[in-house]
Amino acid sequence: MSRDDEQRGEQAGAQPPEQLALIRETVRGRKAPKAKPRTWRGADMAARLPVARVLVDKGLVHLDRYFDYAVPAAMDEEAQPGVRVRVRFGAGEREGRREGGGLINGFIVERRADSDFTGRLAPLAQVLSPEPVLTPELLQLCRSVADRYAGSLADVVQLAVPPRRAKPEKQPSPRPLPAPSAPAPGGWARYPQGPAFLQALADKSAPRAVWTALPGPGGWADELARAMATTLAAGRGALAVLPDGKAAARVDAALTALLGEGRHVLLTAEAGPEPRYRRWLAVSRGAVRAVVGTRAAMFAPVRRLGLAAIWEDGDASHSEDRAPQPHAREVLLQRAVTEQAAFLLGAHGCTVEAAQLVDSGFALPLAADRETVRAVMPRVRTAAEGDEARDPAARSARLPSLAWRTARDALERGPVLVQVPRRGYVPRLVCERCREPARCTHCAGPLEAAGEGTVLRCGWCARETPAWRCPMCGGIRLRGSVFGARRTAEELGRAFPAVPVRTSGGEHVLGSVPGRPSLIVATPGAEPVPEGGEGYAAALLLDGWALLGRPDLRAGEEALRRWLGAASLVRPQGEGGTVIVVADETMRPVQALIRWDPAGHAMRELAERSELGFPPVSRMAAVTGPPEAVAALIAAAREAGLPEHAQVLGPVPLPVLEPGRPRGPGDPPPGEQWERALVRVPRGSGAALAATLKTAQVGRLTRREGPVAHIRVDPLDIG
DNA sequence: AGCACGCCGACT
DNA sequence: GTCGGCGTGCTC
Numbered sequence: 001m002s003r004d005d006e007q008r009g010e011q012a013g014a015q016p017p018e019q020l021a022l023i024r025e026t027v028r029g030r031k032a033p034k035a036k037p038r039t040w041r042g043a044d045m046a047a048r049l050p051v052a053r054v055l056v057d058k059g060l061v062h063l064d065r066y067f068d069y070a071v072p073a074a075m076d077e078e079a080q081p082g083v084r085v086r087v088r089f090g091a092g093e094r095e096g097r098r099e100g101g102g103l104i105n106g107f108i109v110e111r112r113a114d115s116d117f118t119g120r121l122a123p124l125a126q127v128l129s130p131e132p133v134l135t136p137e138l139l140q141l142c143r144s145v146a147d148r149y150a151g152s153l154a155d156v157v158q159l160a161v162p163p164r165r166a167k168p169e170k171q172p173s174p175r176p177l178p179a180p181s182a183p184a185p186g187g188w189a190r191y192p193q194g195p196a197f198l199q200a201l202a203d204k205s206a207p208r209a210v211w212t213a214l215p216g217p218g219g220w221a222d223e224l225a226r227a228m229a230t231t232l233a234a235g236r237g238a239l240a241v242l243p244d245g246k247a248a249a250r251v252d253a254a255l256t257a258l259l260g261e262g263r264h265v266l267l268t269a270e271a272g273p274e275p276r277y278r279r280w281l282a283v284s285r286g287a288v289r290a291v292v293g294t295r296a297a298m299f300a301p302v303r304r305l306g307l308a309a310i311w312e313d314g315d316a317s318h319s320e321d322r323a324p325q326p327h328a329r330e331v332l333l334q335r336a337v338t339e340q341a342a343f344l345l346g347a348h349g350c351t352v353e354a355a356q357l358v359d360s361g362f363a364l365p366l367a368a369d370r371e372t373v374r375a376v377m378p379r380v381r382t383a384a385e386g387d388e389a390r391d392p393a394a395r396s397a398r399l400p401s402l403a404w405r406t407a408r409d410a411l412e413r414g415p416v417l418v419q420v421p422r423r424g425y426v427p428r429l430v431c432e433r434c435r436e437p438a439r440c441t442h443c444a445g446p447l448e449a450a451g452e453g454t455v456l457r458c459g460w461c462a463r464e465t466p467a468w469r470c471p472m473c474g475g476i477r478l479r480g481s482v483f484g485a486r487r488t489a490e491e492l493g494r495a496f497p498a499v500p501v502r503t504s505g506g507e508h509v510l511g512s513v514p515g516r517p518s519l520i521v522a523t524p525g526a527e528p529v530p531e532g533g534e535g536y537a538a539a540l541l542l543d544g545w546a547l548l549g550r551p552d553l554r555a556g557e558e559a560l561r562r563w564l565g566a567a568s569l570v571r572p573q574g575e576g577g578t579v580i581v582v583a584d585e586t587m588r589p590v591q592a593l594i595r596w597d598p599a600g601h602a603m604r605e606l607a608e609r610s611e612l613g614f615p616p617v618s619r620m621a622a623v624t625g626p627p628e629a630v631a632a633l634i635a636a637a638r639e640a641g642l643p644e645h646a647q648v649l650g651p652v653p654l655p656v657l658e659p660g661r662p663r664g665p666g667d668p669p670p671g672e673q674w675e676r677a678l679v680r681v682p683r684g685s686g687a688a689l690a691a692t693l694k695t696a697q698v699g700r701l702t703r704r705e706g707p708v709a710h711i712r713v714d715p716l717d718i719g
Numbered sequence: 720a721g722c723a724c725g726c727c728g729a730c731t
Numbered sequence: 732g733t734c735g736g737c738g739t740g741c742t743c
Contacts, residue, residue: 054743060720067743090721090742102721117743702740704720723741730734 040123046076049111052124055134056089057105057154061694062701064152067106068115070123079124081108082132082139084164086125107134107157131169133161133284137339138301144334149713150621150690150697151324159322160299168278173287180259182233187223190214191368194223201230201307201342208336208363210354211346212599215377215568217529218250220346224309225254227344228290232263236306236341237289241298241328243315245270246511251292251311267293267300295320298328298335308332309344314351314554314561315525319716323665327714329353348568348598349561352554352609353616355602367599377596378539378570378577381406382585399495403540403580410538411499411517413576417536418492418521419566421543429456430549433475437555438468443649444612446552460678460718462652492521504528524562527569535571537578544583544590553614553718560589560601567593619686620718621693624654624666624676625709633709634677636696643685643692651677666710678718686713 053066069087071079079085089104103125115121134142134157142156149156182202188194193209200207213220228238228251242248245268252266265279265288282288284301291300295318310318310332318328329345336343343363345354357363383400399407410416429438429447438447438456445460447468456465456478469476493501496519504510505523513520515532522528524543530536547559563581571577583590592601610617623630630651642648654674668674681689693711701708 051743056742058720063720063742069743087743090723115743119743121743701720704739721742724739726736726738728734728736731732 040072040074040125043123044073045123046071046073046079048076049113051112051115051121052079052085052108053110053112053115054085054087054106054124055109055139055153055157056087057107057158058089060154060701061152062698064146064154064698066109068112068117068121070121071111072123075124075127078127078130079108079111080130080132081110081136082134083108083130084128084133086128088122088125107161109134109139129164129166129169131281131284133164135284135301138299140338141299141331141335144338145326145331146324148330148334148687148690149324149326150694150711151326155323156326159296159320159326162277162280162296163273165274165277168274168281171278173278173282173285174262176287176289177262179235180229180233180263183226183229183258186226187214187219188226190372191366193364193366197344197366198227198230201227202234204234204236204306206306206336206340206342208343208357209345209366210350210358210363210599211344211366212350212368213346213348213568214368214373215348215564215570215572215596217533217535217569220311220348221247221250222254222258224251224311224344224346225258227307227309228255228264228292229258231307231342232259232290234306236304237291237302238264238307238309239291239297239300239302239305239332239335240307240309240311241293241295241318241332242311243294243317245294246509247311248292248294255290255292262288264288264290264292267291267297269294269296295328298326298331305335305339305341307342307344308336308339309346312347312349312561312565313345313354314347314349314557316716321664325665325712330714333357347561348564349557350598350602351557351561352602352605355599355606356616358599359603359606365599373596375574376572378567378579379573380567380579380581380594380596382590382594383580383582384584399492399540399542400580400582403542403582404495406538406578406580407496407519407540410536410576410578411496411519412537413517414515414534414537414571415513415518415520415530417527417539417566417569418519419524419527419539419541419543419562420521421523421546429478431470431473431475432477434470434473436470436472437549438465438470438478440465444614445649457652459652460649462650492519522566525565527566529569534575535577536569537571537576539566539570539579541566541579541581541583544581548583548587548589553609556587556589557602557605559583560592560598563589563593564596564598613680615714615718616683618680618682619689619713620681620715621679621689622666622676622712622715622718623651623679623693623709624668624674624712626672626707627651627675629707629709630675630677632706633693633696633700633711634679636700637679637692640692640695640699642679643681643688645682646685646689647680649678649680651675666712678715689713 050071052069052071054069056067085106086103087106142160146153146156185195185198197207197209224240231238248268255264283291286303291297291302310329313329320326358365383402407416440458442463443461445458447456448459456468499519501519503521505526509526510528512531513528515530515534541563567579570579623633654676690713
């Protein structure tokens, strides 16, 4: 943003000398020794509201409460609610004097006349900066997120408030620009309910919608920007969270085209810490009222929020990987409700959670007519896996003949996208005949085989299934591997020697590619957008079997989501756009792709999960850790009182972490054998479950009872 | 988690 | 009489 350059230098003249020294030290570099704050022992305390209630910045669950400190008179002015402070913490009293105790950071949450603490209050050591970053609204949001995820407030605050940077704080934010005028509906006119949704935003009411975006490269970004601009025009703030920097940049560009510079900021990691903090401050100070960003932006303190939007809620990157691992969709839902803002969930596909929002009546569907969909969608055809082409080059690439012919013809007209499975994306056990994932007859968890010829065991409840029989087709044989996908991708180049081949995925993701004939081999989610806005002439989706074969609950939804993502970049069928999906055409996600009906697919999935008692119809929490820690935490939770109808599944041994994959919270350290138990409760008991688990955890940590287990509410990979 | 406090045994 | 083992419990 060019706004970052418009800042004026600091006005140091107003600062007291003590602070100047501190500033110099901070600016000089990280290695410089920290100024030692004075002790304030015996100093005068503030005359009015001499007590500061402080949130101590330590993520320990059993310290999840506030601590009171005395406010020295010299800090009275700056020690306002929301500011960052340093306090002495963890020391006892020796010879009647307060001693030692490490200096740690915290936030003032309240100024009070008195404390309910009976001992002598320690004074605040230092006000780090007078910027009130943890506003009451943000604090309340963090509290409810912490509660929902059985985490500590300090952990969530750490996710919500970016680390301090001295320079941006000392610069003024630009003056807020007046509200823009409302934009035209643009692409929203293609949706029967589109204009009405915008009108509701303009009327400052709080519409909630699950938006099934029409295919086409980039249209969605403009529509999202228009929804945000309409909200701004009504005098309220807007926030959109996107799965990656690439998608966020597109909405940023669309908003800039609509409103010019200065009315919104882009909050992504790519900007670098200092510009990012500067932009965050501009939002916090109310200078900017619209935010486009990646998941950390879900906490952005937008003033008078009028719209909370999320794009592609099925993308795994919307799930925070730091404790307590909140999901952007859930956080934005929470904000929409408490801040009385509109909620917009948009995607090309549809998650079961989104379907449930519609099913429960919380949100209304925002989708185009069948006719409109048919007019812009590509032609979708299936190719059988065994139906390999006669051409030897195509054979070596294991391309079905239809895929081979389609690609060859389309390459006359433009670029062709080839979607191949991501490495490590290998299914577990499925029926050899109909490819139905093998599930436990007791709890419907995924069946696993420890090795060749070993007995089948459930990945959830550990019960053994000695004689498996497919419930769908009666088959008795299982299959569990996928052909070398990586090699298939490489061999594609040999199948089409006359055409340039480019790859996108893993470390090297392309944002866009030239619109001329070429083969683009990409892993799901890394598909580049063809330049010129025309789209791909064709797409080959070769990863069907790998995607659909996973026993993951989301396998179908995820396969469809990834296919739709790629197919959305293909030209309409009227312009010759064709998609070939190599998968069995009788499978439900394949059918949904052919009909371009993600919402219908998600509704059917939801109905099925409802029967089986799966999330999101039920709520789950995963408890992982060393076996004795898991057992003890579950026992403690039982004692603390699990909600009615709670069901404990397992524990079962956790599979060893694949080498190379980064270890997250809840993953075992290398070499340790951990276990996982799942606790399942009816919908509506989620809050009670989180509270119980947290109580059990706090009890165990306080008494330091052996190794610690990790709690994950709404685990993603439950089988 | 740190870290101090305290209660009991072994030492100068 | 005093030092220090580590078990117990608090951190404003």
